[in-house]
Amino acid sequence: MARISVASGLPDFPWDTIAVAKARAQSHPDGIVDLSVGTPVDPVDPLIRDALAARSDVSGYPTTHGTTDLREAVVAALKRRYGITGVDPAAVLPAIGTKELIAWLPTLLGLGSGDVVVIPELAYPTYEVGALLAGATVARADGLTQLGPATPALIYVNSPSNPTGRVLGVDHLRKVVEFARERGVIVASDECYLGLVWDGEAPSILDDRVCGGDHTGLLAIHSLSKSSNLASYRAGFVTGDPALVGELLAVRKHAGMIVPLPVQDAMTAALGDDAHEGVQRESYRERRSVLLDALRGAGFTVDHSEAGLYLWTTRGEACRDTVDWFADRGILVAPGDFYGPRGGQHVRIALTAPDERIAAARVRLR
Numbered sequence: 001m002a003r004i005s006v007a008s009g010l011p012d013f014p015w016d017t018i019a020v021a022k023a024r025a026q027s028h029p030d031g032i033v034d035l036s037v038g039t040p041v042d043p044v045d046p047l048i049r050d051a052l053a054a055r056s057d058v059s060g061y062p063t064t065h066g067t068t069d070l071r072e073a074v075v076a077a078l079k080r081r082y083g084i085t086g087v088d089p090a091a092v093l094p095a096i097g098t099k100e101l102i103a104w105l106p107t108l109l110g111l112g113s114g115d116v117v118v119i120p121e122l123a124y125p126t127y128e129v130g131a132l133l134a135g136a137t138v139a140r141a142d143g144l145t146q147l148g149p150a151t152p153a154l155i156y157v158n159s160p161s162n163p164t165g166r167v168l169g170v171d172h173l174r175k176v177v178e179f180a181r182e183r184g185v186i187v188a189s190d191e192c193y194l195g196l197v198w199d200g201e202a203p204s205i206l207d208d209r210v211c212g213g214d215h216t217g218l219l220a221i222h223s224l225s226k227s228s229n230l231a232s233y234r235a236g237f238v239t240g241d242p243a244l245v246g247e248l249l250a251v252r253k254h255a256g257m258i259v260p261l262p263v264q265d266a267m268t269a270a271l272g273d274d275a276h277e278g279v280q281r282e283s284y285r286e287r288r289s290v291l292l293d294a295l296r297g298a299g300f301t302v303d304h305s306e307a308g309l310y311l312w313t314t315r316g317e318a319c320r321d322t323v324d325w326f327a328d329r330g331i332l333v334a335p336g337d338f339y340g341p342r343g344g345q346h347v348r349i350a351l352t353a354p355d356e357r358i359a360a361a362r363v364r365l366r
Contacts (some may be wrong), residue, residue, distance in 0.1 A: 010133075011125070011128070011129070014338040018323060021332060022327075024327040024328065026330075028330025030360060032330055032332060033330060033332070033357045033360050033361045033364070034353065034357075035331060035350045036333055036334045037350060038226070038351075038352050039231055040226065040230075040231050040352055041352055041353060041354050042283065043229070045229075045276035047273055051262075051265045051268065052233075052266040055262040060261075061258070062260060064093075064257065065093065065249055066264055067264050068089070069265075070094060070267055071089040071090070074089070074271055075088075077272070078239070081195060082204055085208065086206075086208070087215075087239055090242060090246075091240065091242040092237055093249055094237045095221075095259065097223070097231075097234035098236035100234070102126045102127060104130060104257075105130055105154075105188060105219075106136050108251045109186065109244075111153050111154060112134055112136060113135045114136075114137075115134070116136065116137050116138075116139050116150060116152040117134075117137070117153065117154045117155075118139050118147065118154070119140055120141075120142055121141065121341075122163060122340045124339070144176065154187075155180060156187075157173065157187065160194065160307030160308040161193075161304070161308065162192070163310055163336065163339045163348040164304040165307050166304040168203075169203070170203050170209045173189075173203060176205075177210060186217055186219065189204065189206075189221065191205070191220050192223040192226060192236075193308040195227045196227070196308055196309060197306070199306040200306060204220055206218060206240060215242070219239070219240040219241060221236065222237055223235070223236040224236065224271075226309055227270075230267070233263050234259070234263065235259070235267045283355075287351045287355065288351050290358050291349060291351065294361065295349070298366070300313045301315065303346070310351065311348070312349075313346060314336075319336040319337055320335050322335070322346075330364060331364060333349050333350075334350075335347055335348075
């Protein structure tokens with residue numbers, strides 16, 4: 001029997017498709033301004049680095065569930081930063097970055113052929129990849145009426161959104177929760193940008209106003225990559241329904257999905273300190289202001305973008321043409337079609353570049 005290649009059933013890796021534009025941007029006399037990927041560029045706070053180093057001599061295996069200190073730090077930070085209450089430390093599970101968790105979540109939950117996974121119409125590509133890895137079917141929908149009589153197995157919501165920066169309000173999220181509970185559907189809320197809101201507020205799926213203090217059927221996914229610059233540490237976690245988290249824990253124990261102990265301690269330090277997070281947030285706010293003014297001055301329209309690390313912008317043309325326009329000026333951006341068919345006339349511009357590169361982009365956009 002011939003082996004079936006897993007990779008053959010997945011889409012092309014999006015960033016491979018802009019290699020030509022990247023080469024063009026790199027040829028700029030003053031170098032490239034890479035605004036295509038939301039990767040942190042600022043240093044990790046010494047408090048976090050010291051915590052990492054302090055555990056670097058431990059040779060034994062860490063626990064999949066994470067240390068008690070880490071899980072308690074998660075609970076405290078969620079309450080302190082976002083007003084999320086009622087989280088049981090036992091219902092906290094560290095993950096090797098949230099991309100890993102999202103990519104394997106449908107499989108870990110036992111989804112497969114015949115199951116439908118709902119993702120936003122404009123969505124982080126890994127939602128689709130995770131469903132495909134499990135053998136499930138993907139449905140793109142931003143509203144419950146789009147689902148008709150169907151009963152999906154899993155609904156992803158992402159607020160603040162990557163790529164658009166759109167925030168879903170309490171009423172919207174509450175309707176999703178009510179719909180899911182009536183039909184026995186799991187809701188996974190990607191909240192990696194919850195700490196980076198520029199206008200208004202962004203409620204969590206675990207907010208009492210949304211879920212009524214009941215976390216049944218709900219999973220909230222968080223990352224320290226953006227708020228604490230820990231992308232290289234692969235530091236994230238999931239929490240919510242104790243039964244679902246327990247199920248994920250049981251499978252991950254067998255599968256060897258374990259966050260290294262030094263990283264767990266670094267996460268604990270990061271979650272216990274709000275000062276470094278505040279400094280980083282203000283740095284992004286300043287970069288956002290510079291790019292927002294420059295884009296509008298260059299004739300672009302910026303849609304949504306009230307939160308997160310991206311500006312979702314258009315000038316009413318095919319997104320790949322816009323990518324080329326930026327590349328001619330030495331700036332690399334992500335085409336909107338990375339995130340779904342509805343992104344065909346937008347590009348996503350990241351705020352994650354050093355101040356000097358942000359300033360260079362401003363000059364080039366004039």
